[in-house]
Amino acid sequence: MSSERRASRSRANPLRVSFEFFPPKTPEMEATLWRSIERLAPLSPDFVSVTYGAGGSTRERTHATLARILAETTLRPAAHLTCVAATREEVDAVVRGYREIGVRHIVALRGDPVAGPGTPYEAHPGGYAQACDLVAGIREIGDFEISVSAYPEKHPEAASFEADIDALAKKVDAGATRAITQFFFDNDLYFAYLDRVRARGIDIPIVPGILPVQNFKTAAGFAARTGASVPAWLAERFEGLDDDPETRRLVAAAVAAEQVFDLLDKGVEEFHFYTMNRADLVYAICHLLGMRPTLDRAAA
Ligand code: FAD
Numbered sequence: 401m402s403s404e405r406r407a408s409r410s411r412a413n414p415l416r417v418s419f420e421f422f423p424p425k426t427p428e429m430e431a432t433l434w435r436s437i438e439r440l441a442p443l444s445p446d447f448v449s450v451t452y453g454a455g456g457s458t459r460e461r462t463h464a465t466l467a468r469i470l471a472e473t474t475l476r477p478a479a480h481l482t483c484v485a486a487t488r489e490e491v492d493a494v495v496r497g498y499r500e501i502g503v504r505h506i507v508a509l510r511g512d513p514v515a516g517p518g519t520p521y522e523a524h525p526g527g528y529a530q531a532c533d534l535v536a537g538i539r540e541i542g543d544f545e546i547s548v549s550a551y552p553e554k555h556p557e558a559a560s561f562e563a564d565i566d567a568l569a570k571k572v573d574a575g576a577t578r579a580i581t582q583f584f585f586d587n588d589l590y591f592a593y594l595d596r597v598r599a600r601g602i603d604i605p606i607v608p609g610i611l612p613v614q615n616f617k618t619a620a621g622f623a624a625r626t627g628a629s630v631p632a633w634l635a636e637r638f639e640g641l642d643d644d645p646e647t648r649r650l651v652a653a654a655v656a657a658e659q660v661f662d663l664l665d666k667g668v669e670e671f672h673f674y675t676m677n678r679a680d681l682v683y684a685i686c687h688l689l690g691m692r693p694t695l696d697r698a699a700a
Contacts, residue, residue, distance in 0.1 A: 417673060417686060420449045440683060448477055451480045456486055456494075476504070481509065483523065483534050487526035491527065503544075532567070535576050555567075565602070568600075582609060583609045583623075610656065614649075
């Protein structure tokens with residue numbers, strides 16, 4: 401697709417994007433997050449999501465970040481929530497707390513094992529056992545929009561792709577209306593996964609999760625923990641740039657733009673960006689996608 405056609409398509413049928421943030425730990429991190437939110441808000445994302453730390457470790461900070469987004473911006477926030485290390489009652493209380501401040505969208509996850517990825521997962525005896533049980537529990541509490549995760553390279557714990565896609569089907573049957581994928585760098589993996597999911601009769605949007613590579617070593621570390629593969633060509637593009645942040649940033653923008661343009665050319669119209677609380681790369685990619693600030697949706 402030519403850039404002219406891309407631009408005219410994006411005017412006729414605006415793309416939808418969402419941005420993921422994590423709750424800040426320090427006042428400095430909070431300032432960085434808010435600079436990023438203020439920069440990205442005028443792009444009118446469909447929603448912005450705030451993650452939930454392993455084992456509920458960020459429960460208060462996630463809640464506080466959501467509350468501030470609701471109080472100070474016109475953005476629609478989505479709250480991540482996991483089943484880990486909590487009873488159903490505790491998790492339900494978090495859902496009710498979200499509802500009380502005006503959150504209407506939850507990203508419902510099982511979460512990682514308490515001892516970290518790669519160790520066996522054990523559900524809390526009084527808790528929600530699987531993400532599909534959490535989705536059903538949230539449905540009982542209120543009329544939330546519910547997104548869930550999806551794994552183009554299959555979740556590392558899944559015995560097979562079929563088992564993992566069956567698990568996604570259970571989440572959809574329980575009431576999930578959107579899946580957001582784990583990040584991936586090879587778009588063929590996403591499209592092959594999409595074929596499997598559609599063949600299984602799952603028809604909810606499977607929104608690609610895009611991780612702009614701000615720092616190759618960090619991204620490779622995330623990938624190793626989450627089971628995402630890192631193609632040799634990606635490593636080569638960042639080779640020799642460890643001490644050259646300026647070139648790294650330019651290369652990162654080029655690599656991410658190439659990925660999203662290829663997805664766009666193949667019909668993808670909705671993207672979820674893992675921002676790592678940084679705006680610049682994501683803003684640049686959205687600009688390249690034809691998105692422009694609309695002042696009425698800006699952070700107050
Ligand atoms: P699930 O879909 O629950 O799958 C986990 C494993 O269990 C898979 O192997 C699956 O096949 C299997 N499984 C699922 N359902 C069933 C079932 N009914 N019966 C049998 N087996 C089943 N982690 C956080 O701690 N906080 C976050 O905010 C967070 N946000 C995320 C956002 C996105 C978009 C993604 C992709 C991941 C996120 N994670 C987050 C990471 C996630 O918690 C881990 O990957 C975790 O290991 C799995 O939880 P899940 O809900 O993603 O996977």
